[in-house]
Amino acid sequence: MIGSAGDVLEDDPVGRLKVFVYELPSKYNKKILQKDPRCLNHMFAAEIYMHWFLLSSPVRTFNPEEADWFYTPVYTTCDLTPSGLPLPFKSPRMMRSAIELISTNWPYWNRTEGADHFFVVPHDFGACFHYQEEKAIERGILHMLKRATLVQTFGQRNHVCLKDGSITIPPYAPPQKMQTHLIPPDTPRSIFVYFRGLFYDVGNDPEGGYYARGARASVWENFKNNPLFDISTDHPTTYYEDMQRAVFCLCPLGWAPWSPRLVEAVVFGCIPVVIADDIVLPFADAIPWEEIGVFVAEEDVPKLDTILTSIPIEVILRKQRLLANPSMKQAMLFPQPAQPGDAFHQILNGLARKLPHDKNVYLKPGQKILNWTAGPVGDLKPW
Amino acid sequence: MKQSAGQHPNRRPYSAAVPEEAAALRPPSFLFWSAVHVLCCLVSAALGFRFSRLLFLLLFSPASHHHNHHHHVHLLRQPPAAVIPFPPPPRPDLPPPPPPPTVAGRVGVGRHGIRVRPWPRPDPAEVARAHEILVRLQQEQRLRYGVKDPRPVIVVTPTYARTFQALHLTGLLHSLMLVPYPLTWLVVEAGGVSNETAALLAHSSLPVVHLPFHEDMPVLWNDRHRFEARMRLRALRVIRERRLDGIVVFADDSNVHTMELFDEIQKVQWMGALSVGILAHSAAPDATAKRQQRASEQETSPLPIQGPACNSSGQLIGWHTFNYLPYAKKAATFVGDGVTVLPTKLEWAGFVLNSRLLWKEAEGKPNWARDLDEVGISGEEIESPLDLLKDASFVEPLGNCGKKVLLWWLRAEARYDSKFPSRWVIDPPLEIVVPAKRTPWPDAPPDLPYQRIANEGGHVEKHVSKKVRSYRSKRSSRNKKKHETHVDTQVSEMSSAQEK
Numbered sequence: 001m002i003g004s005a006g007d008v009l010e011d012d013p014v015g016r017l018k019v020f021v022y023e024l025p026s027k028y029n030k031k032i033l034q035k036d037p038r039c040l041n042h043m044f045a046a047e048i049y050m051h052w053f054l055l056s057s058p059v060r061t062f063n064p065e066e067a068d069w070f071y072t073p074v075y076t077t078c079d080l081t082p083s084g085l086p087l088p089f090k091s092p093r094m095m096r097s098a099i100e101l102i103s104t105n106w107p108y109w110n111r112t113e114g115a116d117h118f119f120v121v122p123h124d125f126g127a128c129f130h131y132q133e134e135k136a137i138e139r140g141i142l143h144m145l146k147r148a149t150l151v152q153t154f155g156q157r158n159h160v161c162l163k164d165g166s167i168t169i170p171p172y173a174p175p176q177k178m179q180t181h182l183i184p185p186d187t188p189r190s191i192f193v194y195f196r197g198l199f200y201d202v203g204n205d206p207e208g209g210y211y212a213r214g215a216r217a218s219v220w221e222n223f224k225n226n227p228l229f230d231i232s233t234d235h236p237t238t239y240y241e242d243m244q245r246a247v248f249c250l251c252p253l254g255w256a257p258w259s260p261r262l263v264e265a266v267v268f269g270c271i272p273v274v275i276a277d278d279i280v281l282p283f284a285d286a287i288p289w290e291e292i293g294v295f296v297a298e299e300d301v302p303k304l305d306t307i308l309t310s311i312p313i314e315v316i317l318r319k320q321r322l323l324a325n326p327s328m329k330q331a332m333l334f335p336q337p338a339q340p341g342d343a344f345h346q347i348l349n350g351l352a353r354k355l356p357h358d359k360n361v362y363l364k365p366g367q368k369i370l371n372w373t374a375g376p377v378g379d380l381k382p383w
Numbered sequence: 384m385k386q387s388a389g390q391h392p393n394r395r396p397y398s399a400a401v402p403e404e405a406a407a408l409r410p411p412s413f414l415f416w417s418a419v420h421v422l423c424c425l426v427s428a429a430l431g432f433r434f435s436r437l438l439f440l441l442l443f444s445p446a447s448h449h450h451n452h453h454h455h456v457h458l459l460r461q462p463p464a465a466v467i468p469f470p471p472p473p474r475p476d477l478p479p480p481p482p483p484p485t486v487a488g489r490v491g492v493g494r495h496g497i498r499v500r501p502w503p504r505p506d507p508a509e510v511a512r513a514h515e516i517l518v519r520l521q522q523e524q525r526l527r528y529g530v531k532d533p534r535p536v537i538v539v540t541p542t543y544a545r546t547f548q549a550l551h552l553t554g555l556l557h558s559l560m561l562v563p564y565p566l567t568w569l570v571v572e573a574g575g576v577s578n579e580t581a582a583l584l585a586h587s588s589l590p591v592v593h594l595p596f597h598e599d600m601p602v603l604w605n606d607r608h609r610f611e612a613r614m615r616l617r618a619l620r621v622i623r624e625r626r627l628d629g630i631v632v633f634a635d636d637s638n639v640h641t642m643e644l645f646d647e648i649q650k651v652q653w654m655g656a657l658s659v660g661i662l663a664h665s666a667a668p669d670a671t672a673k674r675q676q677r678a679s680e681q682e683t684s685p686l687p688i689q690g691p692a693c694n695s696s697g698q699l700i701g702w703h704t705f706n707y708l709p710y711a712k713k714a715a716t717f718v719g720d721g722v723t724v725l726p727t728k729l730e731w732a733g734f735v736l737n738s739r740l741l742w743k744e745a746e747g748k749p750n751w752a753r754d755l756d757e758v759g760i761s762g763e764e765i766e767s768p769l770d771l772l773k774d775a776s777f778v779e780p781l782g783n784c785g786k787k788v789l790l791w792w793l794r795a796e797a798r799y800d801s802k803f804p805s806r807w808v809i810d811p812p813l814e815i816v817v818p819a820k821r822t823p824w825p826d827a828p829p830d831l832p833y834q835r836i837a838n839e840g841g842h843v844e845k846h847v848s849k850k851v852r853s854y855r856s857k858r859s860s861r862n863k864k865k866h867e868t869h870v871d872t873q874v875s876e877m878s879s880a881q882e883k
Contacts, residue, residue, distance in 0.1 A: 134492050184528070185527070186524060188521040189524065208497055209496060209497060214496055217497040218497050218498045218499060221497060222498075222499055222500060225505070226504075228509075228513045247516070247517065301498060302498050302499060302500035302503070303500070305505065305506070309509040313515075316520065317519075317520070320520070
């Protein structure tokens with residue numbers, strides 16, 4: 001019995017919606033990518049691959065009058081430091097500049113003030129455009145995007161940076177690389193709990209308690225001597241293989257609640273143990289995360305071993321069966337070229353489910369809702 | 384992983400970048416604030432902790448002021464970052480500290496306590512439960528991805544009570560206990576059922592059928608090979624009588640089997656053949672013989688493997704048998720003469736059969752198999768399982784057409800003049816005892832005449848020095864299991880290394 005996790009995953013978006021792709025000058029996309037091709041491999045690469053997918057997808061239309069959704073290809077997460085981390089400081093201005101462009105050259109933005117437009121903002125806190133949570137909350141979502149649909153990796157309930165109607169997507173993980181590290185499925189799973197990563201971020205939070213809200217440190221302090229927990233800060237070359245030999249993989253929050261670990265766990269059949277209060281997981285309306293993963297409250301981390309060992313064996317077997325469903329794994333990936341049921345299609349399905357647009361989406365002539373001068377002064381500088 | 388690394392170490396390396404933004408401030412306020420900052424740093428350095436957070440909490444925290452104050456002081460009382468180079472020591476917050484000032488219903492940003500339970504050690508009951516879970520999950524994995532509809536395994540082993548029986552049977556027993564399929568072990572014992580063998584077999588949790596064979600094991604190897612064939616035939620007859628179902632494996636007690644063998648044989652339809660590695664080469668022969676052997680091997684270099692030979696399309700076309708010639712002069716003739724034992728042309732160990740081939744009537748039983756009742760009567764000599772068939776071309780090659788060696792054939796018996804303690808119990812006590820203070824490794828001896836020490840099959844020859852001869856002979860009278868002879872070799876190698 002292959003776990004059936006909802007046929008919503010297998011919906012075909014073709015024919016259910018039409019997307020118009022704005023032609024922006026290459027300084028918004030191609031030139032940025034040319035300057036730093038590392039953007040194709042990091043976990044924010046979804047914004048680029050989504051653009052490429054839409055350019056050649058059957059849902060694309062060249063006639064904006066019949067389009068249901070409008071896509072603006074602007075790579076806001078491609079300004080990288082030498083060590084490869086994206087700097088979000090210019091992103092608000094870049095986004096604002098792109099919106100100004102599309103609102104002056106096409107009438108469709110002004111028609112709805114962006115309510116039938118969607119943007120891919122895969123950075124840490126989405127359209128809040130900052131890596132530090134306090135600053136991100138302070139900024140809030142970019143004012144211009146208040147009515148648009150945001151496709152982002154960040155998801156946390158009751159948080160300023162997640163607005164209603166956003167589509168949460170998984171971070172980008174390289175599908176071919178994961179494919180090459182597959183081991184035979186009959187290799188017995190002998191590791192009970194597996195985790196590789198930081199517990200303390202000594203560089204940015206030396207006293208502990210800020211990073212991961214203390215949850216990762218709690219995992220380390222409670223379970224570093226526990227033989228069932230294979231946890232360390234190593235970077236082994238056999239990371240992918242090890243995940244395939246583990247039953248549970250911890251996916252605790254870091255500076256942001258999401259991480260590529262979730263994708264890796266699903267692809268490798270390791271039950272994800274999500275330790276992030278109020279997190280909103282990717283495609284939550286299509287994937288039954290409660291049935292696949294284990295959710296542990298941050299305050300329950302000291303009891304993690306009791307929690308995991310007291311899960312009934314039938315429940316664990318069921319979770320493994322559901323995880324083994326190939327459509328589940330496919331929905332987490334951004335393969336090149338796109339395949340049916342993959343994350344691109346799930347995004348389109350999500351967009352299709354929001355159709356038809358509400359009538360109040362279309363503004364009456366002369367009506368204005370957005371304030372073009374709102375937001376921090378620095379954002380108003382042209383890009 | 385690069386990706387996850389992306390999340391952490393240098394997550395915020397731009398604390399340098401941040402002041403950039405602040406640099407837009409006008410000079411006077413800039414000077415004022417930097418002066419305040421310097422003052423605060425000095426105060427913190429004097430106090431020994433960052434008091435700014437404390438101030439904030441005292442000023443801005445909501446209800447239970449006093450309670451908060453107490454806990455947060457506890458939380459903050461730690462050496463400043465400059466002093467600890469590494470993750471701070473755990474702070475067991477026995478009562479979990481109150482969360483930082485949060486807006487109702489939201490998970491707050493800010494410092495949280497690190498919750499550690501008072502005794503963060505594994506609970507043995509939970510560990511046991513986790514292992515149970517793992518066992519069950521692995522079982523399920525095997526069901527899902529392993530062999531579909533596994534058939535039981537019937538193992539046929541001829542044996543008899545002798546010095547090295549304990550050694551061989553223990554090894555085989557452990558291998559069979561690891562087999563993940565239902566298994567029946569038919570042990571045929573020459574000389575009738577004995578207590579020694581029964582005691583050894585009782586150690587396993589396997590279903591054992593202990594069959595007596597009321598004739599004694601012959602001493603000459605050639606006779607013995609034939610005798611063993613008759614013993615196996617006896618077991619096959621029992622299988623036929625009792626209509627045991629499964630795959631018959633001929634596991635000789637001194638052979639070594641891989642676990643993959645048992646997975647591979649599940650593929651057999653009626654009769655299969657595997658490649659067997661023949662361990663007929665002595666491990667450390669004396670120098671002249673070695674040179675000769677190397678030379679001869681370079682000329683002929685026969686692979687000491689017996690098994691099926693296939694053509695390029697994977698069909699059986701013939702057999703690899705064992706090439707005697709390089710070993711002919713040194714072959715053992717009688718059991719315990721301390722020289723290499725050679726196998727027959729095709730050993731039984733390399734064949735497996737579906738037990739239904741032996742039954743009187745079985746559905747789908749092929750007509751190229753002889754009826755078991757007609758085999759072995761009126762003095763017919765059975766040499767290999769191929770004699771059970773009318774036509775040998777239907778045998779299926781297993782193990783990637785014989786390319787994978789799944790088991791090793793070996794015969795190793797104690798030398799006829801060896802003095803192993805009977806039943807491996809030291810009684811009466813040893814006559815020579817080495818005092819504990821003396822180191823086991825002697826001083827470097829100059830010359831190394833060779834001395835053969837009592838062992839079996841000539842597999843290991845010792846390099847011994849004159850000086851340590853007395854030591855050696857002392858050790859030889861002690862309990863000398865086969866693996867210890869290897870330890871001795873290592874010791875002697877070490878001593879020869881020390882010499883250099």
